[in-house]
Amino acid sequence: MLTCSVHPLPYHANPGAYFSAIRHAPGAVLLDSGRPTAERGRYDLMSAWPLQELRVQAGETGRGFLQRLRDNLKQLGHAVLPAPYELPFAGGLIGYLSYDFGRLLEHLPAQANNDLQLPEAQLGLHAWALISDHHAATSQLVFHPRLETQERERLIQLFSHASTACNAPFRLKQPMQPDISASQYEQALEQIHRYIQAGDCYQVNYTQRFSAQCQGDAWTAYCALRAACPTPFSGFMSLTGDNAILSLSPERFVRVSQNQVETRPIKGTRPRGKDSREDAANAAELLASPKDRAENLMIVDLLRNDLGRTCRTGSVSVPELFNLESYPNVHHLVSSVIGELADGKDALDLIGDSFPGGSITGAPKIRAMQIIDELEPTRRSIYCGSLLYLDVRGEMDSSIAIRSLLVKDGQVSCWGGGGIVADSDWQDEYQESITKVKVLLDTLQTL
Helix, strand or coil: CCECEEEEECCCCCCHHHHCCCCCCCCCEEEECCCCCCCCCCEEEEECCCCEEEECCCCCCHHHHHHHHHHHHHHHCCCECCCCCCCCCCCEEEEEECHHHHHHCCCCCCCCECCCCCCCEEEEEECEEEEEECCCCEEEEEECCCCCHHHHHHHHHHHHCCCCCCCCCEEECCCCEECCCHHHHHHHHHHHHHHHHCCCCCEEEEEEEEEEEEEECHHHHHHHHHHHCCCCEEEEEECCCCCEEEEEECCEEEEEECCEEEECCEEEEEECCCCHHHHHHHHHHHHHCHHHHHHHHHHHHHHHHHHHCCECCCCCEEEEEEEEEECCCEEEEEEEEEEEECCCCCHHHHHHHHCCCHHHCEECHHHHHHHHHHHCCECCCCCCCEEEEEECCCCEEEECCCCEEEEECCEEEEEEEEEECCCCCHHHHHHHHHHHHHHHHHHHHHC
8 A cells, every 4th residue: 555755844824825835836726724714624735736737628528527537546546644644635636627617517508608718627636735734733745655756855845945925916907897787687687587487496596797907916816815704615726827716715515535425505695794783683684584594405405416316325414404604704504415425436426416516506406507507698617616626545625616716817707696596686686796705806906
């Protein structure tokens, strides 16, 4: 059995000091739990200089791409961590799947404009990672046995002299603007209501995009955003040129650990209050809201069905329903669905059977995705896709890339949306879609 080697480093709760050392390296990626302010996440994970970068090839199906990921993991080779380390990654894949990767898994229309031209997926095959464990208060380099000794020594030297610099400027050239007007938003919701009344669907997640021209270093923007809105499924991923993905997501998609599966859908939102009394009232209103609980339950049922396609019969259950989770800008209703992978199934089968996450499509999923493509003028790109890792042991964790931004070709884009049901009021939903990303838009405006 091949065993990884581990090199301890000084512990840093904020990964910025270490990531700054690789910010401009090819394939640099950070999966960030938002510490020390956010409390739910346990690990930060970063890497760069992948052995290979994997993108969807022309004409390749979604299942075909997932099989190619599986083949690459096999070529890297199974390895374990030495005792007593309990770390989530022993070498493997780190990267993103865009929302539009779902088009390669299901037959969908192609009406929405693909103006941002982000590849459907990009994952690096990494033979090392720097992992911080915030429960144990440790930081360490983990080296897969395939990594050459010279490269290990270079990385140890590099991270022994890490700096905290986030100093290259970033700025918007003008304020962020929505792509659609309030009246266009209202018309789209009227059409969704017609579909619901006709029995086409129960819920559709409808989104609007905000964008502006920008210049400078996206890492500086990310540092400011994580300070303003620390969340447990954050991430930063360098793309070609000065392009990057910046994600401040509070939502897990699916996690696989020792064949146990968990997904944590968010459905139901209220803004934080101006003072403690208003804040408590908003939280209580959310917890008691029949509409938000019904929305959440619809998605829980959808996810039970999705997980049931890959999990052992009878293993899927709902240990948490309608839990309150609070973040700097909003309160959320969150549930948990768990299961156990069936014999012969792995994390890539799970992605193939459940991507994209039901909490950001609607129910039933495929019809909701068809309606999204009809009514949203542009493709979602990274929004509602996923940042993820999957290691050579089969361990995986993944986010749903809400509260996420794409910096590409001198433009920054950000999306806000929500689940629309029969009794949704368009003005309330319109305001909620802005509330969810206001802290991100306001922070960018101050840089």
